[in-house]
Amino acid sequence: MTESAPDTRQLDPHNWVKHYADYLYLYTITRIKDEEQARDLVQETFLSALEGMERFAGKSSERTWLTAILKNKIIDTYRKRSSGLKIVDVNEPESTAPDFFEADNGHWKKEYAPVSFSMGSEEGLYNKEFNQILQKCMQKLPALWMAVFTMKHLDDATTNNICDELKITASNFWVIIHRAKLNLRACLQKNWI
Amino acid sequence: MSNLKSMIYNCRQATFLIEKRMLGSLTFRERIELRIHLTGCDVCTLYVKQSQKINEMIKQLFKKPENNKVTLEDEFKEAMQQKIQRELNKN
Incomplete structure (x- = not known):
């Protein structure tokens, strides 16, 4: 038995x-x-x-x-x-999040331009504290962005799969990935330095 | 050509292509555009480094949840077990 x-x-x-x-x-x-x-x-x-x-x-x-x-x-x-966030117009400028770029030429706005995270060495990133900030910053992302991010990074799902399951188009997928990363990076810069 | 020229100076478009390159693939034209942009743009070059690092950190964060050993409370499990038992007894 x-x-x-x-x-x-x-x-x-x-x-x-x-x-x-x-x-x-x-x-x-x-x-x-x-x-x-x-x-x-x-x-x-x-x-x-x-x-x-x-x-x-x-x-x-x-x-x-x-x-x-x-x-x-x-x-x-x-x-x-x-739901309600589903439609992301590719051509529409970010309405809720700050726009990190100049409207006319697409240059980084001065206050948002990336600066080196830690004393010029990126090594400091491997750090418990940094992890905590990252986690907090991720929680601030809109639900749909977070879902896309999680599926991509945790499940290694294909882009097609994610688009199917979340009912978004491929171009929306890239817009979401782009905006999510810009916001995440900005949040890290703001809270880390 | 004017398209290419505006791309060379457009960091919004460049960061978009950077993200797309990292998780997917670029067309031939996009690859060229991005390479030209990065040659002349230190800020976006730094962005590439940081963005890659962030991806690594996210992967680590997701892969190591056992660090904070999450388990369900016994009471909740007990209640769940009872619910299952009740369902099973129905049949």
Whole structure:
């Protein structure tokens, strides 16, 4: 008799919480920086999985299957959070964020132009404090930008995939990436120096 | 040509191409434009360095969540287990 090992190809919902709750929670909290919401998503994942048990084909491990369900829920959350932000007009100048460039010629505005982060050496970047500032700056990004960023950097998702799942166009994708990085960099410069 | 000329001085467009290059790919023309811009623009050259560094830091930040060992509280797990049990008993 095989004890319900986590890699079993059969479902064993009695042991889901024991085996996967922490894993799924960690997976969620790195993508959704909200503990309450992350907890709820884990719970919803288990409940949806129970309802969909007959759809489990045994082709993947239990954990992979549960993670796939969770992933869909996370993307739904991104979508909900960013509704209203969905349409980014490529030609429209940033309305909410400051514009870092001169309107007429596209030069850096003096007050926003990059200056070296730390005493001329970029080494200082590897630093706990810097990490904390980075985290804070990321939290300030609009939800849709954050979603795009997370999917690109954490899941290494392809651009096409991200556009499909978040329902944005490829050109919007690059505009978002660009603006997110400009804002992140500016925030770091402001808080680091 | 006037297009190329305005690009050479346009940092907004240059930073856009820098980001696109880092995560995707540029067309031949875009590559040339960016290279010319960066040859003459120290500020954007610094931007390239910083932007790459930021990407690295973000990757690190995402990859090492185990540093702050997050787990669910036992009470919440307990409650979740009970919910699952109830659902299972329904059938």
